[in-house]
Amino acid sequence: MINYNLTGDSLLHCLKISNSKVLVVDEDAGCRQRVxxxxxxxxxxxxxxxxxxxxxTKASIAAISPKQPESRYRDHVxxxxxxxxxxxSGTTGLPKASHFHLERIWFLGDYRRRLTNQSSxxxxxxxxxxxxxxxxxxxxxxxxxMVSGMTLAIGRKFxxxxxxxxxxxxxxxxxxxxxxxxxxxxxxxxxxxDKDHKVRLxxxxxxxxxxxxxxxxxxxxxxxxxxxxxxEGVFTLNNYSRNDHFADAVxxxxxxxxxxxxxxxxxVKLDYETGEIWRHSETGFAQRQPYEEGGEMLVxxxxxxxxxxxxxxxxxxxxKYARNVFEKGDLYYRSGDALRRSSDGKWFFMDRxxxxxxxxxxxxxxxxxxxxxxxxxxIKEANVxxxxxxxxxxxxx
Numbered sequence: 001m002i003n004y005n006l007t008g009d010s011l012l013h014c015l016k017i018s019n020s021k022v023l024v025v026d027e028d029a030g031c032r033q034r035v036x037x038x039x040x041x042x043x044x045x046x047x048x049x050x051x052x053x054x055x056x057t058k059a060s061i062a063a064i065s066p067k068q069p070e071s072r073y074r075d076h077v078x079x080x081x082x083x084x085x086x087x088x089s090g091t092t093g094l095p096k097a098s099h100f101h102l103e104r105i106w107f108l109g110d111y112r113r114r115l116t117n118q119s120s121x122x123x124x125x126x127x128x129x130x131x132x133x134x135x136x137x138x139x140x141x142x143x144x145x146m147v148s149g150m151t152l153a154i155g156r157k158f159x160x161x162x163x164x165x166x167x168x169x170x171x172x173x174x175x176x177x178x179x180x181x182x183x184x185x186x187x188x189x190x191x192x193x194d195k196d197h198k199v200r201l202x203x204x205x206x207x208x209x210x211x212x213x214x215x216x217x218x219x220x221x222x223x224x225x226x227x228x229x230x231x232e233g234v235f236t237l238n239n240y241s242r243n244d245h246f247a248d249a250v251x252x253x254x255x256x257x258x259x260x261x262x263x264x265x266x267x268v269k270l271d272y273e274t275g276e277i278w279r280h281s282e283t284g285f286a287q288r289q290p291y292e293e294g295g296e297m298l299v300x301x302x303x304x305x306x307x308x309x310x311x312x313x314x315x316x317x318x319x320k321y322a323r324n325v326f327e328k329g330d331l332y333y334r335s336g337d338a339l340r341r342s343s344d345g346k347w348f349f350m351d352r353x354x355x356x357x358x359x360x361x362x363x364x365x366x367x368x369x370x371x372x373x374x375x376x377x378x379i380k381e382a383n384v385x386x387x388x389x390x391x392x393x394x395x396x397x
Contacts, residue, residue: 004134012038013095027055035050088230098231099309110147127151158181171198194219203224213247225239226249237250250347268288268296295340296337307320
C-alpha cells in the first residue's frame with residue numbers, strides 16, 4: 001500500500017523496493033495525474049503494469065464469481081505468507097516496506113475483536129474507517145476486520161463536518177482514529193446530535209491527554225482502545241480504557257507482567273548527538289534507565305527472526321538490532337521510540353527518535369524534505385528539523 005500523495009522520485013523509490021508487477025491506481029484525478037507524470041519510468045525502468053481502477057475495471061471485478069480460489073492458488077499459502085507491505089514513515093531516511101504476513105494480520109484482527117468484546121458477522125459490530133489505508137493504523141485495521149469477519153465501513157476521507165453523518169449512515173459501533181482526529185472533532189460547534197450514534201468504541205493511537213476525557217464526555221463514547229506500535233510491530237502496547245484510571249496512557253502492564261518482562265523491555269540512555277545508544281567509554285555497554293524516567297525502548301530477542309525485516313532491505317533490517325548492549329553476545333531490537341512507565345505500570349509515549357517531525361498524524365522525514373528543498377538551484381544546503389507549533393501538539397519544520 002503506497003501513499004497516493006507521493007510523486008516523482010519518492011513514488012518510484014517505493015515502487016522499486018516493492019518488486020511489484022502491477023500498480024493499481026485509484027480513479028481520483030489527482031492520484032492518476034501523479035502516476036501519469038511518472039508513467040514512462042514506471043513502465044520502462046521498473047517494468048510495472050499500471051491498472052486504473054475505473055468503472056470498467058470495477059465492473060470486471062464485480063462480475064467475478066465470489067467463490068473460493070482453486071487449490072493451486074492456495075497450496076503454498078500459510079501463516080508466513082506475505083499479505084501486504086506497509087511503508088515506514090521514512091523517519092530515518094527514505095521509506096522502507098515492512099511486510100505483514102497472514103498470521104500477524106489474523107492475530108491483530110482477532111485479538112482486537114476479542115479484547116474489546118466485539119462481534120463479527122452480518123449482525124455484529126460495524127467498524128468505520130476513514131483513516132489512510134496506506135498507514136499501519138488504517139490499513140491493518142481494515143485487513144484485520146476482513147480476516148476476522150468484522151463489518152468494515154470505509155470513509156473516503158476524514159471530514160470534521162461529515163464524520164458523524166457517515167457514522168450514523170453506516171450504523172457504526174466503532175471507529176478508528178489517528179493523532180489529532182479527536183481534537184478536530186472537538187473543535188466543531190456543539191450539536192444536539194453529538195450523542196446520536198451507536199459508537200461504543202474508538203480504536204487508534206495518538207489521543208492527547210487534554211482531549212481524551214473531553215471527547216468521551218461530549219460524544220458519549222465509553223471505550224477507548226489506545227495502542228502503541230510501529231510498522232515493524234516488535235514492541236506493542238495496548239490500553240483498553242473504560243474508566244479514568246487508564247486514560248491518557250498508551251499501554252499498561254500489571255505487576256506480574258512487569259516482573260516477568262523486566263529484562264525484556266528495557267529503556268536505555270541515548271547519545272542525542274549521534275542518535276545512537278549511549279555506551280560507557282570503558283566497558284562499551286549501554287546504561288539502563290529507570291522506567292519512570294524513560295529512554296529508547298529495547299526489546300531483548302533470541303535471534304533476528306523476531307522481526308520479519310524490511311522488504312528486500314537487509315542492510316536497513318540489520319540496523320534495527322543492537323548487540324553487546326549489557327553483556328557480550330546479547331541481542332536487542334531497537335524500537336526507535338522513547339517511552340516511560342509509571343510506578344503502577346502505565347506507559348506513556350515520549351518521542352519518536354530519528355530525523356522526523358510530526359504533522360497531522362503523520363511522521364514526516366526531514367531527510368526527504370531536505371532533499372526536496374535541495375533541488376532548488378538557489379539553495380546551497382538545507383538542514384531540516386522539527387520545531388513545536390505554539391498552541392498545538394504537533395511539530396512543523
